[in-house]
Amino acid sequence: MARYIDARATVLSAVLLAGCGSGSSGQGDGDASSGSAETQPPDSRGTTGGETDGADETGSTTGEPSECLTDERHFAWEVWSQTLQTKCLACHSDQGLASATRFVLRDDNGDSAALEANYAAFIDLATEYEGDDDRPVILRKPLGELGHGGGPVITEDSADYRRLDEAAMRLDAPTTECADDLDFLAGVELESPYATLRRFALNFAYRLPSASEIARVDEQGEAALGDIIEEMMDEEAFSDRTAEGFNDVFLTEGAAFNIAGLGTVNHPTLLWFLELPEPERGIALGCTSDGIVLAGNALIKNIVSENEPFSNVLLADYTMVNPFSARSFDVFDDITWTDPEDPEEFHPAQLHFSGAETELPHAGILNNYIYLDRYQSTPTNVNRARARAFLLHFLGVDILQFSPENSDPLATIAEYENPVRDASDCAICHLAVDPIAGVFRNYQSDAARYPGPVPEDTFPAGFELASDDDETVPVAERTWTDGLLPASREFDALLWLGEQAVADPRFATTMVEHIFGIVLGRPVLRAPSGELTPQTQGAFLAYEAQREALAEFRDVFVDSNYSVKAVVKAIVLSPFYRARFQDADSDEADAMRFDLGAGQLMTPEQLHRKILAIFGDSFQTYPAYEDALMEFGQYRILYGGIDSTEVTERIGEPNGLMAGIQQLVANNVSCRQVSREFDRPPGERLLFADVELSTFTGADEDQVRDTLVHLHERVIGERLAPDDPAIDISYDLFTRVRDRGAQELARGGVSLSLGRPCEAGSIVDDPDYVVRAWAAVLNYQMQSFEFLYQ
């Protein structure tokens, strides 16, 4: 059985094996009050601990790495991650300069099979000797001996050499087991089904779970959770959120798009709006540009919402248009519009080129105008920027990592007439990039139709290097045969490229990594580097566990015909999304589980939507009253967001300025929403449904506590009893602010009026300071970890 996909079974079995069986972890026992991290005071939450086969056995916290490493782990942690992957893989891969040698490595791609194959390749050369009985070939080649095509790569006094040497020596005295191996999940406790339901609903359905959905998980526990998640994924918000997440990868919203660059030769009605008078012309121009700029995200959204295989990101035979861009591409009349003036209404369409003898079939996002525009070609990079983006986005290959550190480009330029092709320091990357750049030949620098520039006198368009059994043959003399772009595919070259990519196992792995990042809010782990310490050992264990899980998720992806929803569901139900507690209290356990669980600061978009879902209104500031967290000119970038152009990486670790924004948001929203609530009829309220302001002027503690119980659940997802210590804190806050406010009012220290920032309709004054006391409670809740993190 897959280890990580059925989290309930896995963790529960770990708990049972541990012999604790307290039953308080709420694994689907139907008791809404049990198992929730939020429902139980820490001391009353039953531990899953006891004598687990994990942390307790690890014993000491000596600060020294574990002395026992199995040979496989030594190879994976030391030899592969530190040396082979960084020093050898670029050439010794199936697309590298040394692809024709017997030492061909595979990027591990999250599956143990690749690592096993690499270990086998290592053993092959570690057990072969050529003229030196003391040093096997694996030690001599990287020193530049035995005609190593790449020359010397390491030195004999380097850590790399020592690692290879030790791995080779280990073959004589194998270590296959270590008694103190830690179990990654033993003693790990998941959050309650309710907590997972709430987080998923806010993140992917842009709403709170409904009462009936909550009742289902309360009654059926885990069994209902998966079903409800599936139902939520059919809502529009899910595909919207998925597209937003993929934009963090593709960044197409950040294209500096100029519609005129597409040219009217291919699309004679491109600039249809020029016939309009102002201001309609300007509005239509903006909506048309939006239709093209957002077409990449719209494609993702359509693939997901229509349950198409996600391989269509490369293979879809359509693009997306809104009513305005549809006019530019002369397909408006082919589509039945719900609202032909709505720029956010997108439909699939196939574009045709006016007067062209040949069509250029769609190839998913690859020849979407906005993807081509976001990754523009220039006369000097001749589509290489697009090839680099393709490799990174769809095969997970960061070609810049291949760049050799100790090269001398100035000397290379002087020595070679065609260094890109003939100098190994250059060819190491260009061998992978240039053939793909050539496949973009049908598009010009600004995305318009062909003829576009291609790299000349370099590697031709193709995907595979023909077999060549001699690594010493200069690159320039190598031949390319079967892997060339078939002549019949000249005009659908990008579709051909997409087909090659989808058939490559790295495509599924890369897509799953992207999806994992979207769900968890942070990228997948990379293999640690540096000397082994307790922390790096733990990080390796975390990395291994995540890679194993990613391999399982990838299988789900492939088996479901590339279904995003299937993968999201698997991740959400796994410990990587749901783990919250551990029974261990050791440095080793902490080091190993440093990245386990959600606990991610929400993005500005997520925070905006959460506020909207909980309060029915957003964070808005005078005088514009826009959605201030969503505005680039206000708080979106400052709160760690991206503009997909200049700022392309989100800030995951908050700074003091972001804490200031959190405080501003809490001040603003709490102040505005309490008065808005009480200005509404009781039946329309979200926070104070059954009470009035007058209810709280006296000392009816029960009424206050009951209201606090509702607020704690609605605002921060805590399901508490009225006498819970957390309710006590809120109760004290409410009463102290109310009472101090009353005193201040009596002595004229504060205003009777709420003033513009906080008044709403009939709620203008606050004579008993009750509005502001409730605002203080909401304010406090909105600055909590439970509110700001997801």
Place this chain on the structure above:
Amino acid sequence: MDRRTFLRALGAGGVALAASPSLTHAAEPYDGPLLLTINALGGWDVSNFCDPKGTAMNQRYDTGDIESAGAMNYAPLDDNAAFFERFHEDMLLLNGIDMKTAGHTEAARHVWSGVQADNNTPSLAALFAAHHVMGSDAPTPFISYGGFSRTGDLVPLTRLGNPLTLASIGLHERERGIPNQGRYVDDFALEEIYAARQARHDAAPTGELPRFRAQRATLFGNQLTVPLLRRYQEYMPDVNNTLDVWQSQIATSLACLKAGVGASASVYVSDFDTHSNHEELHGPKLMELLAAITFAIDRAGELDLLERMTIVITSEFSRTPEYGLNGGKDHWPNNSMLLMGPGITGNRVIGATDEGLVPRNLNLETLELDDAGERLLPGHVHAALREHLGLSEFGRDTGFDLSLPSVPLFA
């Protein structure tokens, strides 16, 4: 555990949290050394600026027209004369730095961190802030407007926005951050909210996975620093609305440094990547850069920061000696760097290029030109800068040691 160590632990593995700080703790502004880095984003043409060649390499001037100010030669173009005449006594100019690469990403990493490999080494500004904020309450220790800003998980990165937005964050209890505008919340209510937050923090669940404990502590630690944010407004220039985008970056950054809310700032001037119409486009960009540098120095002087602040100015690389398609110039893996600040002796030029803009070898002990020597690399420069700024040991301790030795740039 301070926030710096905490972030590092979060990135690398184990987290062990010390006792939580209290929200009643009074935040103290940072008043130590400062660093400002100015980035000519896209790759500047040093032959039109501080490493002039003329004639064959530059359409706009001849070799014989090259001018000099003190020890520095400069291209006789645009605003160069005014700039070098004014600042040459204060500047150390490094020419002929071998970048080893002509790719934007890799070169930016190399020139701003001293490490070519992609191994998470932080930028100089991030390392500087991480070291100096230890034990401080600075809410925005490392400010970056763009360019290479890797932190190595040592320090949080802060992006700043326009001054009005920042004011609203600093004075968050008031509408629009304006002192006489309506209040969102009264001060005594804020006190009670702080007390409740403290009580909640103290009652945080036990047994949480390290990630949750770490994030809780980060959140709480950052909340402590918020009161300092409003101090920066005091130091914004009155002419704010007349500043261009680069000057606004600098003015806001320097106000934050002066206010003690940060220790380092990285600003930039963009669009130097002139692959076409080079001479027409690049000159104005260099003038914008020189105006930005001049503004930074003037403003830092007004704020009395120059005694505490080191300034580093460079780019990813230079431009090719030859003109390419459409009159453009492509990437060229040679570079220059300007350094100013306390302890830096000006009116000196170290390193050189040959007539083809290829870095010449130096004796790395004497820094004299020496064909038998080696090329000056970003790693050498950063080792020297780290030594000069007191960061060498910190770099080693945090796992970001440099593989190259220091050179006596500041001796």
